[in-house]
Amino acid sequence: MRKLAIIGASGHGKVIADIARKNGYKEIVFLDDNENIQVCGNYPVIGESAKAENMDADIIIGIGNASIRKRIQEIVPEANLVTLIHPNAVVAEDVMVGAGTVIMAGAVINPGTKIGKGCIINTCASVDHDCDIGDYVHVAVGSHVCGTVSVGNQTWIGAGATVINNIYICPECMIGAGAVVIKNIIQNGTYIGIPAKEKNEE
Ligand SMILES: CC(C)(COP(=O)(O)OP(=O)(O)OC[C@H]1O[C@@H](n2cnc3c(N)ncnc32)[C@H](O)[C@@H]1OP(=O)(O)O)[C@@H](O)C(=O)NCCC(=O)NCCS
Known part of the structure; x- marks a missing residue:
């Protein structure tokens, strides 16, 4: 090697x-x-x-x-450029993973999902079926992205955050730790809380 x-x-x-x-x-x-x-x-x-x-x-x-x-x-x-996947991550057979992406221990990525290049799918995070995760996205420690979610380039899903199914999140967003995203996010910015709202609007 x-x-x-x-x-x-x-x-x-x-x-x-x-x-x-x-x-x-x-x-x-x-x-x-x-x-x-x-x-x-x-x-x-x-x-x-x-x-x-x-x-x-x-x-x-x-x-x-x-x-x-x-x-x-x-x-x-x-x-x-290589892609590195921890042997204790569970990645479905048909998942496409881009160059330079790392998938940490305990992460789960379910069928039909595409992960872009340069991403971090961090420890114990999950990305469910049929998601489209853009380039340079970070799905932080313990966060969960439900099925059929699309996440734009360079967005960061904070630690322990949850994104419900069928959601679109645009590029360059920061989703705060512990937030729950229940509506599409179409304007870049920082979103926090349950349900997640733009930080400046809080
Ligand atoms: C959302 C975030 C980016 C905001 O950072 P910031 O702009 O420096 O914000 P501040 O720490 O100045 O906090 C500003 C206010 O927002 C609140 N706030 C910050 N983050 C929050 C969060 N995730 N959920 C709820 N409220 C939050 C603070 O309590 C503070 O409220 P106050 O003005 O009433 O005291 C940050 O707190 C965060 O959640 N980062 C995620 C980090 C992460 O997931 N790391 C994982 C590494 S694997």
Whole structure:
């Protein structure tokens, strides 16, 4: 198996390294633009993210911020990008998962769903049947997206939030932790509470 470079030496990166290890990677290194960070968990930080442009390694981005993740993923040659799925995630056979996406332990993704590129389906999150999850979306720890939901690019579904079935959420939204989305969201912004409402309107 090739070497894996994880861009972003953070807690999130550490979780990705563990998933990579469980997928058989033996040589794992980090890249990070903060030159003061020299190790991440048990792995060395060997340079800045720009190094990924011409590195002979598999590459994944371990950065939570969607716009930074997107910017960095776009400089990585597509052939080097991998998708990592924790062996204890349950992903239905026909689910399409884009390059650079990571699926953490305990996540469940049901049939007919498409997950875009550069997404994070975090620990114990679920995405039910026939959903369309855009690019660079983060479905955070313990959140649940019911069936036939469409989530636009770079939207973040916060920890423990729930989105009921047949909902559309537009790109670049922040759904607060614990929110319950029961209506379509057609304007980008931050939505919190039960039922979820735009933060400024609270
Ligand atoms: C929604 C969120 C982005 C708002 O952050 P913020 O703009 O910094 O908001 P503040 O912390 O300044 O809070 C502003 C007000 O909104 C309330 N609020 C913030 N987040 C809330 C939430 N998720 N649900 C309900 N109310 C919330 C605060 O209590 C505060 O109310 P007050 O003015 O009456 O005291 C953030 O609180 C959040 O939920 N982030 C999700 C993080 C997450 O899921 N991480 C998972 C990592 S895997």
